[in-house]
Amino acid sequence: IPERPAKIAILESYSSAFFAGRGTWGAAGWIWDTHLMMLWANLAPAVVYEETLIRDGFGDIEVLVMPHCDVLTEKAYKAVRKFRKNGGIIVADRYLVPALTPDIVIDEFIRTRDPRKDKAQLQKAGLKLKKDLRPFFTPYTETGDPDLVTWVRSSGDADYLFAVNDKRTF
Secondary structure, three states, X not given: OOEOOOOEEEEEOHHHHHHHOOOOOOOOOHHHHHXXXXXXXXXXXXXXXHHHHHHHOOOOOOEEEEOOOOOOOHHHHHHHHHHHHOXXXXXXXXOOOOOOOOXXXXXXXXXXXXXXXXXXXXXXXXXXXXXXXXXXXXXXXXXXXXXXXXXXXXXXXXXEEEEEEOOOOO
């Protein structure tokens, strides 16, 4: 069952990782946390890279989320600028390369080392982002609880809805 074409994506910038020390470095960091908060908001983000956008374009992507994108190649910058000119929405933190202005600004989250507090804060940030995106973007699925994470795959006329209950216990 194939993935649905992405409507919203997170740009993970190799240029920013290499020249500004950004990146997920495994399963940690602000870019990783941005992905988590978007999953908890049921925004179903894809992850894209500069070279992929340059080579393949944006496809069905309507919203590009750009955490820690303070360095971009010239080709990537031009591709993002064209995406924006064609109606694409840019969401970014305060580190966005200065030549671009985001439509929506998100605040970087620094973990407290208390997993319950961190999860609650990331869920709250995800719901705020979803609310801020309302005029521009509607997620394919919604739930009334951020602990219910959904993902949809589609084939032909059929949608396959996967739901994960993320209420964790020890």
